[in-house]
Amino acid sequence: MSIQAAQDFRQQTNASPALQAEVARHFNNGSIDYAALAELGRKHGHDFSAEDAVAVLSTPSDELSDFEMELVSGGIIMPSYMSTKHNRPMGG
Template structure:
């Protein structure tokens, strides 16, 4: 389980339309199910936790890809204190 694996999965996702479609199934109203994302990552050879995914996607110096912006642009972000499993993407 590692931050590096989550970063590698993020990079793979940003270059694969098929994987983007899979990730998009775990996004609703601007939130993402990080546990499901970690499970999807494992299926694609990247072993990381939901917490690793949160860390990677919420890094303050990190910019969202076009795909990630599309995922969050259509909905309202839910602050992390309201949900431990579903947290806002990129924040």
Template structure:
């Protein structure tokens, strides 16, 4: 398990539109499903915990197009202010 794997998964998702469709439901109703992200990451070969996903997404920085789309679509993602976490 590692922060690096969670970071790598985030980058992988940003390049794979098919995976984005699977990840999007983890960002709904103002809640981020970190356990769900870790499960999807594991299925894609990235071994990290829900806590590690939370740390990676809490880092402020530039959002990818996919991440902006989630935020604009009424869902909160990637440590945006006001996001609730599970």
């Protein structure tokens, strides 16, 4: 498992509108299904765990992609702390 693989998947997602649509399905009602993101990443050649996905999305970023900004503006807030729970409400 690899944080680098999760970061690579994040970059691939930001470059692909089709992949963004797939990823967006795992952001629902203020929750992120990290296990589903990891599974989707593996389908696209990136082997990482749900915990790796949490770590990547929890790392403060100076610049969000347009896609990530849309998720944030749509009520999905990127997590600001590390958690190993795989499908949890944001901010809780």
